Amino acid sequence: MPDPRPLAPRRPRIRLAALVALTPVFLATGCAFGPPDDTSTGAPPNLPRPSASGNAEGPPSVIADVIATGLAVPWGIAFLPDGSALITERDSKRLLKASPTPGGGPLTVTVVRTIDEARPGGEGGLLGVAVSPDYATDGLVFVYYTAENDNRIARLTLGGAVEPIVTGIPKAGIHNGGRIAFGPDGYLYAATGDGASSPRSQDLGTLAGKILRMTKDGKPAPGNPFGDSLVWSYGHRNVQGLAWDAQGQLFASEFGQNTWDEINRIEPGKNYGWPTVEGIAENSSFVDPIQQWATSEASCSGIAFAGDVLMAACLRGARVWLLRLDPAGNVVGAPVAALTGQYGRLRAAATAPDGSVWISTSNKDGRGTPKDDDDKIIRLISPGTGGISAV
Numbered sequence: 242m243p244d245p246r247p248l249a250p251r252r253p254r255i256r257l258a259a260l261v262a263l264t265p266v267f268l269a270t271g272c273a274f275g276p277p278d279d280t281s282t283g284a285p286p287n288l289p290r291p292s293a294s295g296n297a298e299g300p301p302s303v304i305a306d307v308i309a310t311g312l313a314v315p316w317g318i319a320f321l322p323d324g325s326a327l328i329t330e331r332d333s334k335r336l337l338k339a340s341p342t343p344g345g346g347p348l349t350v351t352v353v354r355t356i357d358e359a360r361p362g363g364e365g366g367l368l369g370v371a372v373s374p375d376y377a378t379d380g381l382v383f384v385y386y387t388a389e390n391d392n393r394i395a396r397l398t399l400g401g402a403v404e405p406i407v408t409g410i411p412k413a414g415i416h417n418g419g420r421i422a423f424g425p426d427g428y429l430y431a432a433t434g435d436g437a438s439s440p441r442s443q444d445l446g447t448l449a450g451k452i453l454r455m456t457k458d459g460k461p462a463p464g465n466p467f468g469d470s471l472v473w474s475y476g477h478r479n480v481q482g483l484a485w486d487a488q489g490q491l492f493a494s495e496f497g498q499n500t501w502d503e504i505n506r507i508e509p510g511k512n513y514g515w516p517t518v519e520g521i522a523e524n525s526s527f528v529d530p531i532q533q534w535a536t537s538e539a540s541c542s543g544i545a546f547a548g549d550v551l552m553a554a555c556l557r558g559a560r561v562w563l564l565r566l567d568p569a570g571n572v573v574g575a576p577v578a579a580l581t582g583q584y585g586r587l588r589a590a591a592t593a594p595d596g597s598v599w600i601s602t603s604n605k606d607g608r609g610t611p612k613d614d615d616d617k618i619i620r621l622i623s624p625g626t627g628g629i630s631a632v
Contacts, residue, residue: 300575301565301623301625302624303561303621306620307619308339309348310617312350312601314331314333315616316369316419317368318543320594322376326339326599329356331366331368332606334367335352335356336353336370337350338350354399358393365412367387369419369420369432370384371383373423381397382398383429391408391412392433394431406455406459407431407459412436416436416437416478416496418434420543421483422484424491425485428462429457430452432452432453432481432482433448433452435516436449443476443516448472452472452474452491453473466510473510474510474511474513476511477515478496481496482544482553484544484546490507493544495530500536501533502541503530504530504541506570514528520533531572536557540555540556542589545591545592545598546592549567550623554588555587559582559585561600564576585609585611585615586603598620599618601617
């Protein structure tokens with residue numbers, strides 16, 4: 242099947258640590274403390290601020306700074322109203338908080354709690370995390386985790402019990418999905434994998450191989466395309482990233498099998514083809530991806546927007562792909578590969594309140610080559626996107 246976009250894009254303009262010099266944070270463990278106060282608003286200190294306008298000319302580029310070290314397979318990132326971030330660790334089952342230091346200085350990472358209900362193994366464990374858009378009033382945090390017999394979505398307050406709201410998502414050693422995020426419509430979206438059984442992706446009677454949309458109680462959200470069902474889209478192999486553009490369009494990154502990894506624009510009720518097709522098939526029964534790459538240079542996990550640039554953090558490809566999108570959700574120009582091989586395997590991606598994008602490394606997941614200070618959280622800015630100013 243032909244690939245209409247080049248697989249060897251132009252080399253990016255990358256400037257590392259050229260904007261701010263941030264001290265790597267320490268990981269505080271074994272601390273005795275209660276739930277943190279997250280009612281204030283703010284953003285990480287001494288960092289560049291959003292730009293009121295952007296320059297969309299030329300290929301996108303990034304500036305990168307390491308802002309946390311010494312983590313272990315950080316899988317999900319979600320931001321609290323005070324500008325700090327919640328971070329999950331897949332195998333340790335720990336929920337962490339990365340916080341700005343009052344008055345400026347390095348970020349501090351502390352352990353908020355352990356999700357004891359999670360059962361790590363293979364690609365499963367404590368996976369996605371999302372913060373309620375009404376956190377200031379309801380204090381709710383949502384997690385996706387692998388339990389004893391299934392994958393589950395649960396809600397909790399930082400000092401309260403874990404309350405499952407969706408159960409029965411098939412689990413396996415691979416293809417557990419796990420990304421969750423609130424959309425601009427206020428509903429919670431969840432990405433599931435096929436649980437190592439590809440026919441499930443085409444079966445609307447199972448939650449595997451789908452993107453789900455739900456209320457904060459775990460019920461099907463109003464307007465879902467299949468009536469009283471959580472399913473929003475289907476025909477997915479193993480979706481790992483969810484992100485919305487400024488127009489409110491949903492995009493997802495998806496692991497292919499042996500040939501193509503995908504970025505898809507997600508529409509309700511649509512079939513994305515797995516296992517019948519992989520990548521661009523030009524088959525009217527299925528939705529083609531807006532971008533595909535050979536699996537050797539992609540295996541993209543988390544995705545996030547900085548202005549009009551979609552950033553995809555890739556595991557096997559050990560890079561960040563930068564895609565400039567137009568308002569219709571189409572790729573403009575050639576995608577750019579950034580940070581190739583510099584940080585190893587990259588997994589999570591999330592847009593911070595200040596418009597930057599935080600990504601995580603995944604070098605301790607059993608498939609990477611960890612360095613002494615792995616795993617890391619890395620902050621990216623993309624000058625000229627309308628997201629972060631370079632000056």
